[in-house]
Amino acid sequence: MIRTRFAPSPTGYLHIGGVRTALFNWLFARGGGGQFVLRIDDTDRQRNVSEALQPILDGFHWLGIEWDEGPGVGGVNGPYYQSERSELYAAAVKVLLERGAAYRDYSTTAEVQAEREAAEREKRSFEYSRRWMAETDAQAMQFENKGRQAVVRLKMPRAGQCQFEDQIRGEVSFSWSQEQDHVIQRADGTCLYHLASVVDDHEMQISHVIRAEEHLSNTPRQIFISQSLGYDLPEYAHLPYVAEPGGKSKISKRKLDKYLKNPDFKRLCEHGEAIARAVAQESTADTFNPVIVDFYRKVGYLPEAVINYLLLLGWSLDDQTEEFTREEMLQHFSLQRVVKSPASFDPLKLLAFQERYMRKLPLEKKVSFVLPFLQQAGRISASPPCEIGSHVGKILEAAGDRVKVAGDILQFDEFFVDDEDLEYDEKSLEKRIRKPEKAVELLHAIKHQLASVEAFDACTLDQLLHDFVESRQIKIGQIIHALRVATTGKSVGIGLFDALEIIGREGCLVRIQRALDRIEVTRKVS
């Protein structure tokens, strides 16, 4: 039975790299008919765990990565918070002590540090002298009488090789002599990560430890702990990092300034910020940025697109296939096809996936996807009348690929304001109406025709405009741009005839008149 786990710390946000690791764990387990466990790594944490954990759980729910055991769902191997499992760790420490695989150490941090520095000065690799090691109670007593306190250290082998098979990297080997006598338990009795992790993985019957590459060099000490405790070793698989945009080092939310120098990343941020502003979301870089998964939810990415992109960041099926449904991912995912080198995060490729998934989304789903954004931005009321659905549907249909993420709907505010409140972009007004010689006259004329045309739909209007142009011997561009600015306030947007239809006859007439009034007012003034 395959069992994998992901063990996040409650940090308050879900990191994009963490999600990728979790995704691979989830795919590997579920795809192989196994189970995926979520365990909370809150050893050594005083902060409010539930508050710092919630965004992480929310992120997984949003992405559809569900766990078989863990917070909220329980399970027979609980508790799933490491802070609640300390007896287990203490018991393991006791066994390690009894077996001579660990010892009580009465050194101070400063003393060990001094040894370390001395070794460095002499350019040899550090090996703790074990001067304050107590292997018998008598020794311990001696140190304690001097007022010293003990931590528990691993008594690591100092000769030979530690070899293991990594599912992604193949045979890996380390010399034991490079390993330190790591502390596994503090003087206050609390235990450290490596011990806790090994004990939990065993207790929870984790068969495959799939984690980020940073843990590769930690593996020997974990193997030592496992073996000393008499555990069977799990399979290990070390995933390469998700690297920063255009770089090779691990992506981190602390280096945003650096990533902003990457134009694609910058555009992604700005795009997100613009949407956040429109929906009045707080958008401080600390809580809202592309390294945090929640960013994509708030901006209006589809979870499927994010997942698909992440899947291909370090894994591929072949030289062609890029799009995967959940089922296909589960069916095809394998550790063998995970790439060994780090994959840098490419905002543009993510967007490309988003566009593909958006295109495939049926109209009605697209409408309901986009509606909450309009509500949050105050473009429509919190409980909109049901016609709003068809209104938004028409806009989305006409907008087509222009709405790449749900938040992009907010660019089309011209369809959500009252005719009297429409704002006109000054530059566009200047360029398309004020400056062209005949624009004002043409607008007056077309307004007249719009008032009397029998049907007010895109098709009829298209015909009307073309007839108009022909009868006056002008180019279509001469009227179309002016009309666009007059009715939408902007020089860019969806197809004009669709726009006119959506705005409606009344709206168009009012808007055109308002635009003309503006021009005339300024003309009189000057």
Add this chain to the structure above:
RNA sequence: GCCCCCUUCGUCUAGUGGCCCAGGACAUCGGAUUCUCAGUCCGAAGACAGGGGUUCGACUCCCCUAGGGGGUACCA
């Protein structure tokens, strides 16, 4: 410093000794289409880190060098 891992187009990747003067995708650049923008269509440019071996033959195997990354905590 020491240890470990990694290295194919700008980016994600295919490639497991001949199918590769290296394939796909995103981005880029042309051209076409359109009322703007977004698309769409067609086309172009673009990579095996370097050096040694092994072999009839290396992107593929071995060694060295360089570069990158990670670890070296009473962090996880």
